Amino acid sequence: MMQHGTTGGATAAPIRVLVVDDSALIRSVLREIIGSQPDMEVVGVAPDPIVAREMIRRLDPDVLTLDVEMPRMDGLDFLEKLMRLRPMPVVMVSTLTERGSEITLRALELGAVDFVTKPKISIQHGMQEYADTIADKIRAAARARIRRTPPASAASAAEPALLKSLGNPLASSEKLIIIGASTGGTEAIREFLVQMPPDCPGILIVQHMPEGFTRSFAQRLDSLCRIAVAEATHGERVLPGHAYLAPGHSHLLLARSGANYVTALDQGPPVNRHRPSVDVLFRSAALHAGKNAVGVILTGMGRDGAAGMLEMRQAGAWNVAQDEASCVVFGMPREAIAAGATHETAPLKELPGMVLGHLSRHGGRALRV
Numbered sequence: 001m002m003q004h005g006t007t008g009g010a011t012a013a014p015i016r017v018l019v020v021d022d023s024a025l026i027r028s029v030l031r032e033i034i035g036s037q038p039d040m041e042v043v044g045v046a047p048d049p050i051v052a053r054e055m056i057r058r059l060d061p062d063v064l065t066l067d068v069e070m071p072r073m074d075g076l077d078f079l080e081k082l083m084r085l086r087p088m089p090v091v092m093v094s095t096l097t098e099r100g101s102e103i104t105l106r107a108l109e110l111g112a113v114d115f116v117t118k119p120k121i122s123i124q125h126g127m128q129e130y131a132d133t134i135a136d137k138i139r140a141a142a143r144a145r146i147r148r149t150p151p152a153s154a155a156s157a158a159e160p161a162l163l164k165s166l167g168n169p170l171a172s173s174e175k176l177i178i179i180g181a182s183t184g185g186t187e188a189i190r191e192f193l194v195q196m197p198p199d200c201p202g203i204l205i206v207q208h209m210p211e212g213f214t215r216s217f218a219q220r221l222d223s224l225c226r227i228a229v230a231e232a233t234h235g236e237r238v239l240p241g242h243a244y245l246a247p248g249h250s251h252l253l254l255a256r257s258g259a260n261y262v263t264a265l266d267q268g269p270p271v272n273r274h275r276p277s278v279d280v281l282f283r284s285a286a287l288h289a290g291k292n293a294v295g296v297i298l299t300g301m302g303r304d305g306a307a308g309m310l311e312m313r314q315a316g317a318w319n320v321a322q323d324e325a326s327c328v329v330f331g332m333p334r335e336a337i338a339a340g341a342t343h344e345t346a347p348l349k350e351l352p353g354m355v356l357g358h359l360s361r362h363g364g365r366a367l368r369v
Contacts, residue, residue: 015040015142018061020052021093022070029119030065030093033131040138049078056086063089063141065134066112068103076106083111089141091134093118094213101216108186113141113328117210140183140301144328162226163356165197171359172240175201176254176261176293178285178312180278182208182300184328186217188348189298193225193243195352200227201294201359202238202261204246204254204285206276208300211248218245234265246276253284261289272304278332282308291316294355297342298322300332309341318358320344320351 017040019030027045034042043059046052050072056064064082068075079090092115094104104115114137119130166172177200181188185207196203209217214231221229221243232244232252238261246252250265264284271277278297282305285293295312297305299322313319319342321333326348336342346354 012039014038015138016043016059016062017041017065017138018043018052018055018059018063019045019065020047020049020070021045021065021067022047023067026067026093026118030134033119033127033134034065034138036131037135037138040135049073049075052078056082056088061088063091063138065091065093065116065138066107068092068094068100068107068115076103076110079107079110079112083146087111087146089113089144089146091116091137091141096210096212098212098216101213102220104213105186105217105220109190111147113137113144113146114183136301137183140329140331144184145325163195163197163352165199166201166356166360167199168360169199171362172199172201174292175359176238176285176289177201177203177296177355178254178281178289178293178317179203179205179296179298180282180300180305180309180332181206181298182274182278182302182304182329182332184299188322188328190221190224191348192296192298192352193221193227193229196225196227196243197356198226198241200356201240203227203243204232204238204252204263204281205243206246206252206278206281208274208276208278208304209248214245214248221245232263232265234263236263238262246281248276251276251280253280254288255284256288272302274302274304278305279308282312286311286315286317289315289317291318293317294358295319295341296321296351296355297333297336298348299327299329301329302331303335305332306335306339306341309336310339313341313343318343318362320346320354322346322348322351 031042044055090112092107092112094100218231227241229243253264255264321342323345324330
């Protein structure tokens, strides 16, 4: 895939974007935002997937923005065919509705790299932030690893083996697994959690995702996993066999209440341009869990989590990162590795077993901090 950026002082070709949306207004807004970026250009706009199909053949774009709900052909049907027959980076443009969030999560399963919500045309002062967000996501998509979607039979055959129970009550109750992810993270988190046995330690997760999508994501994970998964609320006791996902409107922190670990939500300002922020969660784990924590950093763009994970390591935590080959975007893991925050790096499919193996070996030596 074409890499965009500068090499040897020469300017690389701009990222060529095709916009597919049934709204003429949204097409116009996206064309203006994308066209104003110095490193990208809109090579075409299409009102529906039927027109887009021919334009993809003719224009060979680097990245596609795709409305999730369109006439003539459902956006998901189009995406499924595209990722099977001509895989390419796709950023979904989603509505802020429950149906929109469910369709978007399915699109990410089918191979879309990321998503943005539809721009609020009436809120002009927020348009620059929106423009920065969509431009960042298109840049990440242009660099992402795109995999052809396998047929359903092959996909089910490739499902990971379920991991056995930890069999160590002390490790289950004393230890914690702390996870951070961004671009590509919804599928990476799913792959990690579906392998977890019911007696795994409590898990706290930050996935960069806007408000309105985290609840649907948590519900979807809960339906697929042997452990209970829910959007975190403030002041919950962290229990074994449970995972707590940061809501899109708040930072998630680990806190203490007597002898128990509890969740805490904070609506303070964004950190590293994100709320929830991985750094905020990791720093709280360093402070309150120390050597009882295992840190996991998964696929994502940017550097959120690197500094917090280093603090976790300095506090005695054991940390792992997803390797470059299995990441959609090797940004956050790369930064954590470069900071000296990680102990091991491994493919995504090996991380759950690696984490549980470490806990089974070291769980008996849990210490209150």
